[in-house]
Amino acid sequence: MPRSTRVALAALAALGLVGAGIFAGTAFAGDQASGKADLAAVPASDFARGMSYEGLQRKSGGPCGAGLFEVKGTSPVMCTHGPDSAPAGLSVKQSVPALAAAASSAQALAVCEGDGTSGRRVEVLYIHGSSSRYSQYLETFRSLAEGVDTIFNESAKETGGERHVRYVTETVNGACRPVVRDVQIADSALNANDWAPLLNAVKAAGYTRTDRKYLQFVDANVYCGIGGLAGDTKKSDSNRSNTGPEYARADNGCWTAGVAAHELGHTLGAVNNNAPNASGFGHCTDEWDVMCYKDDPSVTVRTVCTARSHDERLDCNHDDYYNTNPAAGSYLSQYYNVADNLFLIKGGTTQPDPNLARSATASASYTSSWESVNAINDGIDPPSSNDTVNPRWGTWPNSGQQWAELQWSGNQTLKRAQVYLFDDNQGIDLPSSWKLQYWTGSAYADVPGASGYPVTANAYITVTFTQVSTSRLRVVLQSNGTNSVGLLEVKAYAS
Incomplete structure (x- = not known):
């Protein structure tokens, strides 16, 4: 961080305008979601904060009827919790810098499975218009995807298990790494304040497989992040969160592992509104947690997991949406558990961390x-x-x-x-x-x-x-x- 930036941040901190823990994760500043008393309403957009509700609607019935938005103009029907605003320290209008060329030379996925393409997998897409920064950011996207995998597995370790994101992978310099697809679409679709034009352009490019979740790094300044969310609570492999195509989006002002994990987490089924600490708007209220924040004025957030480092981990106390070994009779033993998602590689019981x-x-x-x-x-x-x-x-x-x-x-x-x-x-x-x-x-x-x-x-x-x-x-x-x-x-x- 340049000295001039440090001085500016220090001044803002002194005024209480910047928190002490500037994120490299998911301490979201808060959505402008509608009040719980009026779930039929669609909030006004705040484009400066990436809070675009253009093209979203609520319906009393159908797959998005349980307090979710429907993305208009897409087929099949796609549901979402709505847009997320930028974490402290990030701006929707200012692109995250690329990692240095040699910064991730030793990186690799901890676990890869099979031939790298077969079966249910998360596929990483770099989506741009007429101007491309693919070569400049390729290592950044690989490293961020690997960071998402770290978040999922380190969180699994907290409950004595192991989980990895089953990416579409390739071998790079002898290491197994996520594939990053270079996807060009029309500038008009890229920069639309409505997500549907981009989704339809990506689908037209062939990214429609039912055995894929698509993690989109979008070179635009429209959203911080937004992701599909099925809202299906049944504890079954037939849960809609176990199918695709589904899409998680992070724009260039929010290219961080935490934001990517947050939006991918939605596509994998977090957080259902009947969970013990659910906000009612697709998130949880017991911080610190990748998926938790104050997403509506009516929501009260409590600091339950006091270590701020858990802002880089899933499910504070592992009672809402992610637990590899839930206790009998607990919520996650009876309702949908993201740790059971079929897009994750499941491992056995792990040994205690020697660190x-x-x-x-x-x-x-x-x-x-x-x-x-x-x-x-x-x-x-x-x-x-x-x-x-x-x-x-x-x-x-x-x-x-x-x-x-x-x-x-x-x-x-x-x-x-x-x-x-x-x-x-x-x-x-x-x-x-x-x-x-x-x-x-x-x-x-x-x-x-x-x-x-x-x-x-x-x-x-x-x-x-x-x-x-x-x-x-x-x-x-x-x-x-x-x-x-x-x-x-x-x-x-x-x-």
């Missing part, structure tokens, strides 16, 4: 108002040291010695750590030196027998040391001159 950092609470000497110290143990592997997609911890404009710390409720046995340094080449730079310290019970001390502290970009730095028992692990960084420092991720292990 002990995930269970710690993060704190720091200082955190820039637009960054988040919770980023250091959110479990998201960065694509590069200049990660522009995921949350980061940075200390601009402060320089000198800075630290970030993991604290557990009780002592942990530690003998290895991994650190990923943040460097945006615009004020946040690699440190001149750094080290690990642990809490002895009365003071901090350097970890004994450390294997060394190289200053390396674009990779995890692994440090082994003599085993310690401690409730706190601290990364201490010394800035390079007047530059600031930061971290993207810290992992801690017992072996």
Whole structure:
């Protein structure tokens, strides 16, 4: 982030106009959905915020009768929860920058299945008009799709399971990665304030398979995001959420993994209006959660999962729409569960995460108002040291010695750590030196027998040391001159 942008954001934060946790995920600012007392009404559009209700209608009967909108002018009938406004820190009218060419050179899907094309799959589309940025953004789209997969699987791990998005895939430099289709349509359809012209153009291009969910990265400035939602609650493989074609859309101001996961989540069946914490407008009300936010003035949102890092995960407490092992008699044991969706690759029970950092609470000497110290143990592997997609911890404009710390409720046995340094080449730079310290019970001390502290970009730095028992692990960084420092991720292990 350029210094000028940081200064502007800092000023806005001081005025209370920008939240401290600028998203790299899905803390949506709120829809202008209709009040619950008048479900037949269609709200007025607010095009500046991407809240276009043009071409949407409500009907008392039919497949979209349960509080959903119908997209007029499409066949077969398509239902949607309506448009989502941009998360804090993003603008519908300002395109997200592309990742650096080498930023995702080591990326790959954790799990691929079969020949990459057969069966139910999510297919990624880059949709543009007469002007194309396919080559510039190809790696960005691949990485964002892989980030969506991470969100789904890390959320599954919280309930002892494993789930991956079954993408249409190909082999790239020996790695399995999502295919990104290059789809050109007429500029008039691309930029219409109504979703139907774009949908019809994409269908005319052949993307109509009933065994496909289409994740659309649209090079336009109309919406932040919008997705199809069946609203089917029955617990059966015949649930309409298990069929296609279905479409999830994110425009260029909202090209993030969190927004993509949110809209794809709708196409997979989240969030049904009879769920325990449903807003009544296709979302949930128990934050932090990819699918939750205040989507109507009548809705009250509660902070139930207090770790802001869970804004990059599905289903706070796993009681509304996503649980790989719901308890007998619970809502998800009786009604539709996105974890059962046939477009996901199902795995067995997973072992506990060996990364002990995930269970710690993060704190720091200082955190820039637009960054988040919770980023250091959110479990998201960065694509590069200049990660522009995921949350980061940075200390601009402060320089000198800075630290970030993991604290557990009780002592942990530690003998290895991994650190990923943040460097945006615009004020946040690699440190001149750094080290690990642990809490002895009365003071901090350097970890004994450390294997060394190289200053390396674009990779995890692994440090082994003599085993310690401690409730706190601290990364201490010394800035390079007047530059600031930061971290993207810290992992801690017992072996």
